[in-house]
Amino acid sequence: MVDDFQKLVKDCFVLISLTQDLVIHSNYHHGLRCAYLAEKIGEELIPDEKDILFFAGLLHDIGAQGGAFHLIHFPDLKTQMINDGIREHPYNTTHLIRMFPFLFEGQHRIADYILHHHEWWKGIGYPRQLREEQIPLGARILRAADAFDIYSRSGKDRNEIIPENALHLLKSNGEIDPVIYKILSNLCKSENFLYEYRVIENIFYSHYEKKKIKFLTSELDSNLVYEYIGYVIESKLGASSPGHIYADVLYATQIATALGLSSQEVKDIKIASYLHDLGKLAIPSEIIEKPALLTEKEWEIVRAHASLTIELLESVPAFKKFSFAGYHHERWDGKGYPQGLKEDEIPLGARIICIADALDAMTSRRPYRPTLTFQEALIEIEKNSGTQFDPHIVPKVLEIYR
Numbered sequence: 001m002v003d004d005f006q007k008l009v010k011d012c013f014v015l016i017s018l019t020q021d022l023v024i025h026s027n028y029h030h031g032l033r034c035a036y037l038a039e040k041i042g043e044e045l046i047p048d049e050k051d052i053l054f055f056a057g058l059l060h061d062i063g064a065q066g067g068a069f070h071l072i073h074f075p076d077l078k079t080q081m082i083n084d085g086i087r088e089h090p091y092n093t094t095h096l097i098r099m100f101p102f103l104f105e106g107q108h109r110i111a112d113y114i115l116h117h118h119e120w121w122k123g124i125g126y127p128r129q130l131r132e133e134q135i136p137l138g139a140r141i142l143r144a145a146d147a148f149d150i151y152s153r154s155g156k157d158r159n160e161i162i163p164e165n166a167l168h169l170l171k172s173n174g175e176i177d178p179v180i181y182k183i184l185s186n187l188c189k190s191e192n193f194l195y196e197y198r199v200i201e202n203i204f205y206s207h208y209e210k211k212k213i214k215f216l217t218s219e220l221d222s223n224l225v226y227e228y229i230g231y232v233i234e235s236k237l238g239a240s241s242p243g244h245i246y247a248d249v250l251y252a253t254q255i256a257t258a259l260g261l262s263s264q265e266v267k268d269i270k271i272a273s274y275l276h277d278l279g280k281l282a283i284p285s286e287i288i289e290k291p292a293l294l295t296e297k298e299w300e301i302v303r304a305h306a307s308l309t310i311e312l313l314e315s316v317p318a319f320k321k322f323s324f325a326g327y328h329h330e331r332w333d334g335k336g337y338p339q340g341l342k343e344d345e346i347p348l349g350a351r352i353i354c355i356a357d358a359l360d361a362m363t364s365r366r367p368y369r370p371t372l373t374f375q376e377a378l379i380e381i382e383k384n385s386g387t388q389f390d391p392h393i394v395p396k397v398l399e400i401y402r
């Protein structure tokens with residue numbers, strides 16, 4: 001039981017890290033690589049804290065915005081400083097680390113290191129322009145890991161990793177602690193290091209398995225882990241659709257219960273509702289928050305969130321079984337996305353979340369269309385029964401809400 005919980009929390013960290021790194025068509029695995037790098041450097045400088053540094057590296061950017069704002073596109077300090085979303089991300093990430101519902105050993109250190117992970121050795125970084133030894137050593141290690149990964153990929157193709165580029169730049173720009181620079185340049189002499197660094201997505205899990213999180217609380221409730229992921233998503237999408245995730249959870253759980261599903265099925269659908277829009281974090285926020293109707297091209301990008309959700313959930317073991325959440329935009333008549341499944345081909349949970357999603361969308365405030373009352377929304381659901389929505393579920397929905 002404790003072991004399962006341990007796995008769940010670790011996979012929750014990986015899921016959030018991967019989500020942050022996801023850009024349409026690509027995942028840079030920046031968090032995974034920074035975890036690996038921070039631990040490697042930590043082994044030399046603070047061996048007692050190498051696991052803490054590993055988790056700090058994994059999570060260091062989770063408060064940043066997704067999509068077009070992926071940090072690896074902003075290697076230049078000046079550009080980072082004038083972009084609100086980027087300048088604030090050390091605070092946002094620190095907040096998310098402290099909000100985690102279970103206290104664990106090293107949590108406060110991880111938060112502290114992440115808060116200062118953009119401070120530069122020569123004192124021109126952010127948020128506080130600390131310099132040299134004023135910057136906590138763990139934060140200096142994170143800065144080095146972060147910068148090394150970003151500059152290694154400063155060539156034309158961001159997926160190509162050229163460590164020499166990073167070493168060349170970091171040698172003279174005053175960004176990282178010179179002691180850490182030496183460690184990095186030594187690491188780059190090791191074939192094994194370079195190999196593992198390049199193929200991180202293949203070696204990460206075997207490495208990760210050995211890591212342990214030591215919880216400081218005895219009541220370990222897995223529901224709170226899923227709620228936390230919902231909170232992380234909500235904290236990023238809240239500006240465009242406040243409360244959407246929680247509304248979906250509420251309606252989907254009510255509908256699943258009313259349909260007489262088993263308590264395990266209801267529980268799974270509830271969890272899937274927390275996760276259903278995960279892929280939206282990879283959509284540029286200027287599209288998500290656009291206060292007008294979207295162009296066809298923008299719609300195409302928004303629609304990608306469904307397949308991204310499936311892809312993300314399927315790539316992390318503890319979340320695989322909830323990947324059905326990503327089918328919540330399929331339609332009963334087969335005209336939905338991402339796969340154009342129809343009728344019973346669509347997982348039951350997704351058919352339920354689809355109605356919950358529509359109920360909240362219609363009754364919420366959107367700048368480009370009027371907000372319907374709950375009763376008006378039910379009329380729409382009824383009208384679209386058998387085309388958009390499962391005609392076996394709609395009568396139940398009308399029964400419980402009318």
Ligand SMILES: [Fe+2]
Nearest residue numbers: 060061071117
């Ligand atoms: Fe960062």
Ligand SMILES: [Fe+2]
Nearest residue numbers: 060061071146
């Ligand atoms: Fe980063």
Ligand SMILES: [Fe+2]
Nearest residue numbers: 276277328329
């Ligand atoms: Fe969606």
Ligand SMILES: [Fe+2]
Nearest residue numbers: 248276277357
């Ligand atoms: Fe949604």
